[in-house]
Amino acid sequence: MATFDELRQQRLDKLKLLKDKGIDPYPIRSRKDYTNKEALDNFTKFENKTIYLTGRVVGIRSHGKISFFDIEDDSSKIQLFLSLKSTKNYDLLELFDLGDHIEAKGTLFKTSAGEITLNVEEYKMLSKSIRPLPGEHFGLQDEEEKVRKRYVDLITNKELKEKLRLKSKFFQACRDYLLKENFLEVDTPILELIPGGAEAEPFMTHHNSLNQDLYLRIALELYLKRLMVAGFDKVFGIGKVFRNEGMSMQHLQEFTMMECYWAYSDYEDMMEFVQGLYTYMIKETFGTLIIKYKDEEIDFTPPWPKVKYSELMKEVGCDLSEYDTLEKLRKKGLEIGLSDDSKLDKNRWIDRIYKKIARPTLKGPVFLIDHPIEISPLAKSKRDNSAFVDRFQVLMFGAEVGNAFSELNDPIDQLNRFKEQQNMRDKGDKEAQMMDQDFIEALEYGMPPASGFGVGLERFFMIVANLSNIRETEFFPIIKKV
Numbered sequence: 001m002a003t004f005d006e007l008r009q010q011r012l013d014k015l016k017l018l019k020d021k022g023i024d025p026y027p028i029r030s031r032k033d034y035t036n037k038e039a040l041d042n043f044t045k046f047e048n049k050t051i052y053l054t055g056r057v058v059g060i061r062s063h064g065k066i067s068f069f070d071i072e073d074d075s076s077k078i079q080l081f082l083s084l085k086s087t088k089n090y091d092l093l094e095l096f097d098l099g100d101h102i103e104a105k106g107t108l109f110k111t112s113a114g115e116i117t118l119n120v121e122e123y124k125m126l127s128k129s130i131r132p133l134p135g136e137h138f139g140l141q142d143e144e145e146k147v148r149k150r151y152v153d154l155i156t157n158k159e160l161k162e163k164l165r166l167k168s169k170f171f172q173a174c175r176d177y178l179l180k181e182n183f184l185e186v187d188t189p190i191l192e193l194i195p196g197g198a199e200a201e202p203f204m205t206h207h208n209s210l211n212q213d214l215y216l217r218i219a220l221e222l223y224l225k226r227l228m229v230a231g232f233d234k235v236f237g238i239g240k241v242f243r244n245e246g247m248s249m250q251h252l253q254e255f256t257m258m259e260c261y262w263a264y265s266d267y268e269d270m271m272e273f274v275q276g277l278y279t280y281m282i283k284e285t286f287g288t289l290i291i292k293y294k295d296e297e298i299d300f301t302p303p304w305p306k307v308k309y310s311e312l313m314k315e316v317g318c319d320l321s322e323y324d325t326l327e328k329l330r331k332k333g334l335e336i337g338l339s340d341d342s343k344l345d346k347n348r349w350i351d352r353i354y355k356k357i358a359r360p361t362l363k364g365p366v367f368l369i370d371h372p373i374e375i376s377p378l379a380k381s382k383r384d385n386s387a388f389v390d391r392f393q394v395l396m397f398g399a400e401v402g403n404a405f406s407e408l409n410d411p412i413d414q415l416n417r418f419k420e421q422q423n424m425r426d427k428g429d430k431e432a433q434m435m436d437q438d439f440i441e442a443l444e445y446g447m448p449p450a451s452g453f454g455v456g457l458e459r460f461f462m463i464v465a466n467l468s469n470i471r472e473t474e475f476f477p478i479i480k481k482v
Contacts, residue, residue: 014095015128025128030103037075057100079117088122099129173284183234188223194436197221200243201430216242220259222439229447236260259454267390267406270451291464306367316357343428347374364396379405401460404453411443
């Protein structure tokens with residue numbers, strides 16, 4: 001069997017022959033009257049009509065004076081029939097390979113086997129492929145290579161290609177629902193002086209003209225809240241956020257966040273809204289509210305159950321009324337296998353314990369409600385118990401797929417919580433939030449009571465599309481340099 005380099009050289013030789021014959025293997029213009037699927041679906045309409053089709057060659061079967069090519073465009077695959085008798089420049093077919101893009105002119109007919117086929121009168125090269133397609137002789141060898149060369153994998157990986165199409169539909173359904181509910185879509189800065197709105201380590205860059213460091217945003221929240229101050233009652237944004245944190249099957253360092261804010265509502269109003277949003281997105285994309293993830297099914301039909309954070313922690317052996325000091329929480333964390341870290345304060349230990357032993361028990365969809373104030377620096381305290389906040393998270397199969405608050409609009413309270421976060425940061429917690437004095441000043445002008453919600457759309461889609469790794473939700477995820 002020929003080596004890869006030998007096969008590539010054979011294709012380069014064919015490329016030279018085409019040029020020597022005065023044929024441009026990469027012409028500027030091409031003609032495409034219909035997609036392949038349109039041709040297949042409208043056979044009776046096009047049967048006696050000359051049409052032009054285009055696509056990548058994915059199959060070649062030559063039998064002397066006749067040849068069959070399969071070409072594929074973004075819609076479907078269709079068979080071409082070429083013959084020495086009726087196809088112009090039939091002899092040039094020997095210069096064509098799998099992977100080439102071609103244009104074919106002809107009329108449709110059905111073969112004796114009943115397959116709709118284009119009887120080709122003329123054809124031309126649109127793009128000469130220099131490298132063999134995967135599976136021809138040399139495929140992509142491992143999962144990392146498939147991710148690194150996604151553009152190649154998608155040529156043959158039809159299942160993933162279809163899932164990524166559904167992702168686009170899923171994201172659009174999110175936008176459509178919000179617009180239908182009279183939310184205004186807005187853009188907010190990606191480069192920020194102070195990153196905020198989440199607890200995550202940011203990426204940093206430098207602005208040469210201003211000679212100052214900037215951060216890539218970790219959330220959309222604080223600018224959207226500034227717009228609430230400005231008098232916009234319903235706003236949302238969908239855009240990339242960047243978090244310089246660990247990689248896992250459920251984490252991307254660059255992902256798409258949707259955040260929305262709704263004036264004069266609270267987190268219970270937002271719960272009802274999110275339930276409607278999620279069911280709409282799922283039904284519009286998949287046509288059903290019963291979704292299979294791995295080997296389990298999940299039914300999104302409302303109403304979804306609600307579970308209190310403190311009660312869940314109590315059920316898994318970490319009653320927060322008993323584990324009320326840093327040392328007790330640290331001891332509990334070490335008992336369940338968490339690594340020790342002297343930089344972590346009480347709220348970090350609560351969150352780590354929750355993620356280790358409590359969150360995995362919730363299959364969902366479920367609303368986890370009423371979180372401790374220590375782990376919710378941007379949420380309003382509950383009216384009847386200031387130790388907890390008006391907050392919910394959406395949980396599915398042990399993963400967080402949405403987070404909401406009754407938003408904090410008291411500038412004094414917010415300032416004190418920022419100070420606590422900054423103190424944690426000064427002690428070495430890179431994920432703690434920074435002091436944002438401008439945001440405090442904005443709140444001092446008055447922000448109406450409001451609820452806010454955010455979700456990482458890739459993780460949500462990963463679950464409902466039954467994908468095993470969040471990198472499969474991205475065309476080009478970040479990978480390690482080789």
